[in-house]
Each structure stands twice: as structure tokens, then as C-alpha cells.
Amino acid sequence: MPQAPIPTEALLKAPSGVAGLDEIMDGGLPAGRPTLVCGGAGCGKTLFGLTFLVEGALRHDEPGVLMCFEETEAELASNMASLGYDLPALVAAGRLAIDYVRIERSEIEETGAYDLDGLFVRLDYAIKTVGARRVVLDTLEVLFSGMSDTGALRAELRRLFRWLKDRGMTAVVTAERGEGSLTRHGMEEYVSDCVILLDHRVVEQMATRRVRVVKYRGSAHGTSEYPFLIGSRGITVLPVTSLQLCHDAGEERVTTGVPDLDDMLGGDGYYRGSSVLVSGTSGTGKTTIAAQFADAVCRLGERVLFFAFEESPRQLMRNMGKVGIDLSRWIDDGSLHITALRPTLCGLEMHLARMHEDVESFKPSVVVLDPIYNLKSVGSGSEVHAMLLRLIDFLKSRGITALFTAIDSHGLHELGQEGVSSLMDTWIQVRALEYSGERNRGIFVLKSRGMNHSNQIREFILSDRGIQLRNVYLGLGGVVTGAARIAQEAQETAAEAERLQLLAVKRREVERRQRQLQAQITSLQAELDAQDDELDLFAARQRSAAEVLTRTHAEVAITRNRGRGV
Amino acid sequence: MDADAATDDSCHWNLRLYVAGKSPKSMIALANLRALCDTYLVGRCTIDVIDVLEHPEVARADQIIAIPTLVRRLPEPIRKIIGDLSRHQRVLVGLDLEPVGP
Numbered sequence: 001m002p003q004a005p006i007p008t009e010a011l012l013k014a015p016s017g018v019a020g021l022d023e024i025m026d027g028g029l030p031a032g033r034p035t036l037v038c039g040g041a042g043c044g045k046t047l048f049g050l051t052f053l054v055e056g057a058l059r060h061d062e063p064g065v066l067m068c069f070e071e072t073e074a075e076l077a078s079n080m081a082s083l084g085y086d087l088p089a090l091v092a093a094g095r096l097a098i099d100y101v102r103i104e105r106s107e108i109e110e111t112g113a114y115d116l117d118g119l120f121v122r123l124d125y126a127i128k129t130v131g132a133r134r135v136v137l138d139t140l141e142v143l144f145s146g147m148s149d150t151g152a153l154r155a156e157l158r159r160l161f162r163w164l165k166d167r168g169m170t171a172v173v174t175a176e177r178g179e180g181s182l183t184r185h186g187m188e189e190y191v192s193d194c195v196i197l198l199d200h201r202v203v204e205q206m207a208t209r210r211v212r213v214v215k216y217r218g219s220a221h222g223t224s225e226y227p228f229l230i231g232s233r234g235i236t237v238l239p240v241t242s243l244q245l246c247h248d249a250g251e252e253r254v255t256t257g258v259p260d261l262d263d264m265l266g267g268d269g270y271y272r273g274s275s276v277l278v279s280g281t282s283g284t285g286k287t288t289i290a291a292q293f294a295d296a297v298c299r300l301g302e303r304v305l306f307f308a309f310e311e312s313p314r315q316l317m318r319n320m321g322k323v324g325i326d327l328s329r330w331i332d333d334g335s336l337h338i339t340a341l342r343p344t345l346c347g348l349e350m351h352l353a354r355m356h357e358d359v360e361s362f363k364p365s366v367v368v369l370d371p372i373y374n375l376k377s378v379g380s381g382s383e384v385h386a387m388l389l390r391l392i393d394f395l396k397s398r399g400i401t402a403l404f405t406a407i408d409s410h411g412l413h414e415l416g417q418e419g420v421s422s423l424m425d426t427w428i429q430v431r432a433l434e435y436s437g438e439r440n441r442g443i444f445v446l447k448s449r450g451m452n453h454s455n456q457i458r459e460f461i462l463s464d465r466g467i468q469l470r471n472v473y474l475g476l477g478g479v480v481t482g483a484a485r486i487a488q489e490a491q492e493t494a495a496e497a498e499r500l501q502l503l504a505v506k507r508r509e510v511e512r513r514q515r516q517l518q519a520q521i522t523s524l525q526a527e528l529d530a531q532d533d534e535l536d537l538f539a540a541r542q543r544s545a546a547e548v549l550t551r552t553h554a555e556v557a558i559t560r561n562r563g564r565g566v
Numbered sequence: 567m568d569a570d571a572a573t574d575d576s577c578h579w580n581l582r583l584y585v586a587g588k589s590p591k592s593m594i595a596l597a598n599l600r601a602l603c604d605t606y607l608v609g610r611c612t613i614d615v616i617d618v619l620e621h622p623e624v625a626r627a628d629q630i631i632a633i634p635t636l637v638r639r640l641p642e643p644i645r646k647i648i649g650d651l652s653r654h655q656r657v658l659v660g661l662d663l664e665p666v667g668p
Contacts, residue, residue, distance in 0.1 A: 102629045109660030112595070112649035117586040117633035118618055118625050125622030147632070 011218045014062070014134070014170040017055020018048065020237035024222035025213060029194060034161050034171035036191035038183045039198030044209065044230050045174040046071065047083075048198065049136035051234050052172050054085045056134045057095035062170070064134035065097045065126040067119075069142035073098045083234045097126040103146035110149055116156040120163065127167065135164060135171040144185045154190075161190045182214065193217045199225070208348070211237055229353045236353055249273070249450075254366070254401055257296030258289070260469035261428075264445050264454035270426055271450065272365075273399040275392045277420065279406040280430030284441050285462055286405040287311075289430070290368045291320045291327060292466050293403055297366045298330040305364040306338045307355065309371060313338040324465040337362050348387045355391060359400065367395055371405040372420075385420070392423050425449045433459070433481045440481035443469065459485060579603075579611040580640035586633045587619045591650045595634035598651035606663055636661075 013027030022028045029035045029052070037045050046068075053064035068076060076098065077087040090096035099122055126132065140157070147153050164171045173191050178184035188195055195214040202208075210225040228237040253268035262269045270276050278286045287310075294304040308316055316338060317327045330336035339358055343351070359367060372388060388404075395402045406420070408429070421427060427446040432439050443460045445453040459470040459481045473480040473488045480488050583599055585592030596615065603611040618625040618633065628637070632648040638661050647660035657663075 099626055101631060103631065107646045108632075109645075109647040109656055110649045110653075111636075111647050111656045111660055112598075112652035113591055114632040114634060114649045115589075115591065116631060117589070118584065118630035118635065119632075121586065121618045121622045121633075122626045122630075125626065143631075 013219075014056070015060055017051050017053075017059070018228075018235045018237055020226070020228070021211070021235075024211075024226055024237065025216065026220045029170055029172070030216070030219065031170050032165065032168040033193040034164055034169075034173055034191045035194040035196060036173050036175060036183070036187055037196045037198065038175040038177050038187070040177040040200060043177075043198040043200040044228075044235060045198060046076075046079075046138050047230060047235060048196075049138050049172045049174055050076065050080055050085070050087075053096060053134055053136050054080070054087070054090065056170075057090055062133035063095045063097075063130040064136065065099070065123065065130065065132040066136045066138065067099050067101060067123060067126070068136075068138050069101050069103060070139055072100045085234075094130050097130045097132065099123070099126050101142075103142055105146050108146055110147070114149075114152065116143075116153075116160070119156075120160070127169070133168075133170060135169045136174075137171065138174045139176065140173055141175050141183070141185050141187065157187075157190050194219075198228075227348075227352070229350055231350075231353055231357065236356070250399070254300070255296050256289075257292035257294075258460075258467045258469065260458065260460075261289075261443070261467075264443075264456070264458065264469075265426070265448055266451040266453055270401060270403075272401055273396055274401060274425035274449070275396070275423060276401070276403045276426040276428065277406060277424040278403065278428045278430065279408045281408050281432055284430040284432055285460070285467065286407075286430055287316070287370050288320065288323055288325070288462055288467060289428070290370050290403050290405055291316070291325050294336060294366065294368055295320075295325045295327065295330070295466075297401075298335045302335065302365040303362060304330070304336045304366045304368065305358060305362050306336060306368045307358075307370065308338055308340040309343050309369070311370075312340050316340070322464070323462045323467070337364070348383055352387050352391060356394065359395070359398070364400060366401045366403065369402070369404045371407060385423075388420070388423055421447070426451070430460075431457075433457075435481055436484045438482040438484075440485075442481065577610065577641050579607050579638070580614070581611060582614040582616060582637045582639055584616045584618055584625065584628070584630045584633060584635045584637070587617060589633070592634050594650040594652060595636070598657075599636060602651065602657065602663075638662075 012031035013022075013025070013029065014031040015022050015028040016025065037048050039045050050066065053066055056062040056064050066076070071079070073087075073091075080087050087096065087098070091098060101119070101122070123135070127135065143153055143157075144150065161171075161173075173187065175183035175185070175187040177197075178186075182188045182195060182197065192215070194216045197212045197214050199210045199212070200208075201210070209228050209230065211228045212225045213221040213223065226237050228235055250272055252272040253270065254272050255269040256262050256265065278289050280286050290306075294306055297304050306316075311319070313331070317331070320327050327336060327338075331338065337358075339354075341351070341354075355367075369391075372384070392402060404424070408431075424447075426448040429444055429446045431442045431444070433442040434440075441460050441462075442457045444455075444457040447453075456472050458472060461468055461470065470481075470485060471489075473485050581599065581603070583596060585596065599613060603613065616624055618630060624630075634650060635646060635648045636651065636657075638645040638647075645661055647657065649656075651657050
């Protein structure tokens with residue numbers, strides 16, 4: 001992601017280790033300063049802190065110290081093991097120190113002035129043990145429940161944060177969310193450089209986690225609420241608009257799988273990396289168009305990820321098998337992966353994150369979502385729109401071609417037709433054409449950016465060899481389809497046959513005449529040859545006659561000389 | 567309650583005071599503790615003083631947060647009180663030490 005040049009004296013950043021968050025925070029948490037992470041119960045504060053530590057130790061060569069007040073080392077280790085982080089190994093390797101601080105109100109009788117030097121000493125000891133650069137205090141507020149002298153405690157907290165800053169520790173301090181304030185005990189008073197708010201809310205029975213950077217002194221940061229989720233790979237934050245519309249736009253095309261449809265799109269199919277919407281009313285063959293596309297892409301030896309929100313993989317394969325699209329062999333050879341989920345299984349963010357994960361691991365060149373309308377059952381129109389936007393941005397940034405199907409009659413209007421349209425590069429609409437007592441399927445290209453696409457409505461049929469587009473017949477009422485089209489086709493076929501017949505007759509007649517002429521030519525030639533022969537004979541006779549005459553004259557002359565002279 | 571054990575004259579007391587160097591609070595606490603033992607636990611009390619600056623690992627092992635902290639290791643059960651022990655009445659309650667005589 002291109003960034004504005006940062007002046008050299010700018011705030012140093014420590015990568016948070018939370019995927020996606022650094023993008024929002026312009027590089028990470030403020031290095032050498034404490035950051036407050038607040039949120040309600042179960043919003044992922046501890047996980048946030050641990051991710052920060054573990055990633056720091058593993059990837060950024062910054063060992064860390066965790067001072068935990070709520071969970072013991074063993075509990076934390078087993079919690080993190082499920083995310084693939086091996087805390088005991090890190091501790092054994094000297095990259096991480098964990099100090100569990102147990103506070104029990106009943107054990108603490110305050111008998112006079114005191115300070116928290118014990119805590120300082122322990123923290124200092126832990127920092128020195130591993131040479132820590134990062135510190136997480138989770139959750140410091142437990143101190144408030146253990147100690148009644150809040151005045152003294154507050155003074156000590158102030159001292160603690162000063163102390164951490166002086167040591168150049170990048171610290172994460174977690175705190176419980178309070179009523180009407182960021183934290184229950186006003187921790188934001190002490191940690192004022194950077195405040196991150198985690199939120200876990202339930203809207204229409206669907207839980208979504210969100211993160212917001214409330215405050216970040218001396219740094220640019222995204223101010224929106226960003227959804228995040230806790231999945232099998234830890235925390236992932238999904239920036240809503242991480243894109244600046246800077247993805248590449250190649251010239252390369254990829255076939256739609258239907259040659260005639262390619263023709264409608266200017267001859268070569270969809271652009272690679274573009275987003276395609278196939279919309280239509282129920283039962284118009286949207287899924288088939290998607291499947292045929294998937295099939296064609298697999299034929300090219302590329303990979304396709306198919307998200308099915310309506311059908312199970314088996315059902316999808318069976319149904320597509322009936323129209324001659326054999327998806328099972330692509331699944332067998334690993335070039336096609338079908339992920340079938342009920343949309344209501346999880347919230348939109350979770351869907352998005354799962355798609356992210358699947359796309360990242362499967363690395364397809366084409367992603368199919370069938371259909372997007374169904375996601376509406378787990379989010380409002382604007383949320384679905386925002387999610388699609390993010391998904392499309394994400395896919396585009398990776399040059400992945402995306403095909404979405406949507407149901408026209410309800411879905412698009414509720415989603416906001418313009419909104420969805422603006423996200424899509426190519427929009428193909430499939431429509432039921434009702435004409436002369438039939439319902440047939442018509443397909444047309446509503447829009448296709450950067451293509452000289454067809455303006456025709458073509459009829460298409462689902463045959464046992466997939467989708468086939470029919471020629472366009474115009475009748476009185478516009479495009480003629482179905483039986484009327486077949487009648488028209490028959491009529492044209494008959495006319496064509498008759499025309500061909502006529503042509504054949506004519507050709508035979510001409511040929512006959514040609515043959516006659518040829519015969520005449522042959523006989524005349526023969527006559528000509530005979531006359532030539534006659535002429536030759538005559539000439540020869542003339543020549544021999546002349547010779548005889550000459551000889552005779554000579555003989556006569558000799559005879560006469562003999563008689564006179566001798 | 568362990569009032570019996572605490573008030574039992576034959577019972578031996580082991581008290582451990584955690585301090586941080588020679589900080590004023592630590593010194594006050596130590597003085598207060600000595601006075602306490604001289605008043606209530608004459609001859610049956612041992613006092614360990616642990617400087618956490620020198621032994622941070624002990625602070626961790628013994629779960630010490632506040633300084634000064636006084637731990638009654640014996641008699642059982644372990645009791646933990648914090649502060650410089652200047653609030654006399656609270657110390658007695660915290661250590662479960664019955665005031666004896668005038």
C-alpha cells in the first residue's frame with residue numbers, strides 16, 4: 001500500500017502483529033509508548049495483547065513480558081495453543097516471560113501507606129530476564145478491585161506508565177469497558193498516547209466484532225469502526241477501504257465458458273480480475289452460468305473457489321451434471337473447491353473473513369459467489385454492500401476474477417441496484433421472457449466496462465451440453481423465443497431447403513447446356529482437323545507433281561542435246 | 567477462626583516482611599513490626615526481612631505486589647497485610663492478633 005513519505009523524526013511504530021490493524025494504524029502501535037486496549041467482556045483484549053507479544057517475539061525480534069492478573073500461565077498457554085501459538089516454547093526459548101499476578105481482596109488488609117514496588121520489581125525482573133521490548137498488562141484494573149486506596153493506586157499507575165515509557169517499552173494495557181466512559185476505572189487518563197476500542201455487539205442475533213482506534217497521538221489513523229474477527233489464525237482486522245482503487249487493469253480476458261456469450265462480450269469473455277454480476281429471477285440459470293464459467297476456467301488448468309450459499313456441493317454437482325457440466329472431476333483433481341455454507345451460520349464479517357482465509361489458502365484465479373442475495377439474511381443492505389465492496393477490493397487486489405449471482409426481483413432492489421451495479425464491471429442479466437404462452441430464458445449484457453459488448457437479447461437454453469445461446473429472431477412482439485422461435489427456425493429452414501433445391505436444379509441445367517456445347521466444340525474440332533489433313537494431302541500432291549515435271553523437262557533437254565551436237 | 571492458635575502463648579510466629587531497599591515506607595513498617603512483636607509476641611516471634619530489590623524472583627514466587635507487605639507464615643493459615651503497619655488496629659485484625667492485657 002503506498003504511503004505518504006514519513007518524516008524521519010516521525011513516531012516510530014511497532015507492528016501490532018494483528019493482521020490488518022497495522023494498515024489502519026499507519027504502521028502499528030506507537031513504539032516505546034503504552035497503548036490502551038479497552039472493551040467489554042469477551043471482546044478479545046487478552047488475545048490482542050498476546051498476539052502482540054507472540055508476533056513481536058516471533059517476527060520482529062522483540063521479546064515480551066506478559067503480566068496477567070486474570071488468567072494463570074497454564075490457562076493462557078492452553079488458550080493460545082488453539083490458535084497455534086506455543087507459549088511454553090517461547091518462554092523456554094527466553095523470548096517471552098509470563099508473570100501471573102494473583103490479587104485476592106480477602107488476603108489484603110491495608111494497614112497504612114504502601115506503594116506497588118513489588119509489581120515494579122517483578123516487571124523489571126521479567127523485562128531483564130528476556131530483554132523485553134514489549135509489555136502487556138492484562139488487566140491492570142484488577143488492582144482496583146483488590147485495593148481500596150484508589151488515590152494511592154492512581155498515583156502508582158501514573159508512575160507505572162511513566163516508568164514503562166522511560167524504559168522505552170511498547171506496552172499494551174487492557175481495560176474493561178465502562179458505562180459511559182472508555183474504561184471502568186478511567187485508565188484512559190494514564191494511557192493517552194493511543195487508545196484502541198474493541199467491541200463485540202449483537203445485531204439481529206448476529207455477533208460482530210469491531211475495532212476502532214479512538215485516539216492516536218502523533219499519527220494518522222483510520223477512524224472508522226473496522227470489523228475484526230477471532231478465527232483459527234488469531235485476530236484479523238478487515239479494513240473496510242484499504243484499497244485506493246489502485247489495482248491493475250490488464251487486457252487479459254478469460255472465457256465465460258459459453259462461446260456465444262464470449263461473442264456478446266466483444267469476443268473474448270470477461271476481463272481477468274474484473275467483477276461480474278449475473279442477475280436474474282429465480283430459475284433463470286444463474287448458477288449454471290456460474291458453473292459453466294467455473295468449468296471453463298478449470299479446463300484452462302486454473303483454480304476456482306466456489307462459494308455456494310444455497311446448495312450443498314453434492315447437490316450442485318448433481319444438478320450441473322444434468323446440464324453436462326461435470327464439476328466432480330475438477331474437485332477430484334483439486335482445481336475446484338466448493339465451500340457451501342448457510343449464510344446464517346455466522347455474521348457477515350465472519351463470512352468475509354472465511355472467504356479471505358479460503359482465498360488466501362486456495363489461491364484461486366476465479367471466485368464464484370452464488371448467490372450474494374442470500375447474505376442479506378445476516379445483514380442489512382448497506383452492510384452487505386460494504387462487505388461486497390471489501391470482498392471485491394480484496395479480490396481485485398489479487399487479480400482474481402469474481403462472479404456473483406444475484407436474484408433480481410427482491411435482492412437487487414433491496415441491495416440498492418445502483419450500489420451493486422457500481423461495484424461490478426460486467427453485469428449480465430438473465431430474464432424470463434414470456435411470449436405466446438411460454439416462459440423462456442433471455443440473456444443480455446446490461447453493462448460491461450471497457451468492452452464493445454452486444455446489445456442483443458439472446459435466448460439461451462440449458463441443454464445436456466450446457467448453456468447454448470440461440471440466434472435472435474425478431475417477431476411482431478420483439479424477440480421471438482421458445483416454440484415461436486422454433487416455428488420461425490423451421491420456417492427459415494424450409495425456405496432455405498427450397499432455395500437450395502432450386503439452386504441445384506439450375507446448376508444441373510447449366511451443366512447440361514455446358515456439356516452440349518462441349519460436344520459441339522469437339523465435333524467442330526474434328527471437322528477442322530479433317531480439313532487440315534485434306535489440305536496437307538493436296539499440298540503434298542502438288543509438290544510431287546512439280547518434281548515429276550522438273551525431272552521430265554531435264555530428261556527432254558538431255559535427249560535434245562544428244563541429237564543435235566553429236 | 568484461628569483465634570485459639572493466635573492467642574495460644576506457646577504458638578510460634580513466623581512473620582516475613584517484604585521491603586524495597588531502605589525506602590521510607592519500608593523502614594517505617596520494619597519499626598512498626600518490631601514494636602508490635604515486642605508488645606504482643608515477646609519471645610515467640612521470628613521476623614524475616616526480604617528485600618525484593620535484591621530478590622525479585624521471591625517477589626514473584628510469593629505474589630508480592632505492594633511494598634511493604636507483611637506475611638504471617640506461621641501460625642497457619644497464611645495471612646497477608648500491606649502497608650507500613652501504622653494503623654495499629656488494622657494490623658491486629660489483619661494478623662488476627664488479639665490484644666493481650668493493658
